[in-house]
Amino acid sequence: MNTVRTRFAPSPTGYLHVGGAWTAFFNWLFARHHGGRFILRIEDTDRSRSTEEMVEAILEDFRWLGITWDEGPDVGGPYGPYRQTERMAIYQEYARKLLERGHAYYCYCTPEELEAERHKAQAEHRPYRYSGRCRSLSSKEVARFEAEGRRPTIRLRVRDYGETIVVHDLIRGEVVFSPEHLDDYIIVRSDGTPLYNFANVIDDHTMAITHVIRAEEHLSNTPKQLLIYRAFDWTPPQVAHLPMLLGPDRSKLSKRHGATAVRQYREEGFLPEAILNYLALLGWYPEEDREIYSLEELIARFHLEDVGKSPSVFDYQKLVWMNGVYMRKLMHEDRAKVLALVEETLKREGLLPEAVDPATREYIARVVEVLGDRIKVGRDVLRYGDFFFTEPTYDPEAVRTYLCGEEIPGYLSRLEEEFTRCQEFDRATVEQIVRSLAAELQVSSRVLIHPLRVALTGKTIGPGLFELMELLGRHRVLQRLQRTREMLKGGLTASTGSSPCS
């Protein structure tokens, strides 16, 4: 039994897409499950849109995810090179072989002539298929075309038009294609570059790929590719077509659905383990009523035959939930990682300098401690605790509901006095102060707590008030209280010049 070899072949025209990551991951899981190898190949034949930076970016995204490859453009391997632009000689060589054996021929038809054929077919209400008029050109005709300056394309010669093609798909079973749409299709353009279906087959074969696992959008291409294998007398690899990844509106997942690049998730502070775990559960489920699995468990359980056939909607909410599960676990198993993640987020937002001193590190650690499991993704630090690092941004709605009562300024100045006067400024003391004042005023303590929170943080959500105050420290608390009172008194906000309470 040959070793299993799978591959993923991204085009370096953008960052790694979650759909691509998903496909790659299943290839990876399958290879790892069978003790095989996973290969990365770069499909950069579209030179106008491919860049070297994107090759590096994609490799980096894979590294970050923890999807490792055994052969690829950077590490090389026995079947290289691993980028298509470096394999042009190989495609030419195989195209020549096909030509020599008569399985392919030069075609001098111009786009206009082809277009005319197509029109005719349409007018007669029959499916278009290339007429094959260049199948047997005499040397005189060839000479004439050449003299006209025509550059030929190379077409595959399909032996038998009437034949049905059966694809044995590991996920879908037997898929039967009726023959009418198969024709002598182009495998090499007139400029000598190979077409996708051709390059793909040559690469997969010469790289000894045993299992082609790809998205369903390629299922319709499979018969065409099978024809090339047959022309060469090669044994085709096993194929498996994964279901499509959809956006919430059930169309193919794309940029307009929001974040589709793995890079974006990384920047939002997602954990690679959580992303992989989430991706694993799209189109596939181990037969247990649970959803959290380690990579090892995933590898052990993965079976291609169990992958579903119906398309899956990418559920951002569930990913967030799952990330939260991993984040909580990390919180007590490897706090340093959480801290690093948070630090990165703060730097990206410009709330921290590049070089972070030890005292700030300590402060961040305390913030994370106070924020606790509110942090489901890295960016939640901002959502719940931006005010720890910058002046609060006041949520207008929060101000209106909690700071606009006429008794509020009075409460706040009483609080301010007490906070100025007290000896210690720890959570127990401030809690004591707030609760006694509430008792004295004969109001529920929440009557003081809510306005205080909004005054200090700008929002209605966040960590416990007293912990937050202790961390903020007396100085900042007093400063913010003062500022809030001025804001309420003056009735002015910088932006509109109107009262926040009207």
Next chain:
RNA sequence: GGCCCCAUCGUCUAGCCAGGCCUAGGACGCGGCCCUCUCAAGGCCGAGACAGGGGUUCGAAUCCCCUUGGGGCCA
């Protein structure tokens, strides 16, 4: 337009291949309650699906056919 794929709660899915164990299970999300200074987390409870129609069968979510709906490829 031609060809191909798909079809269980809003979403991811278990069950389907080997029909009865399914008054269809779990998870996310949603609603309620508890905890509580808010949010988050946690606990408890709840609403929520076999696309429709025909068969086959003693019996169908499970097998077959049609319709409908979604998606993809080629043009």
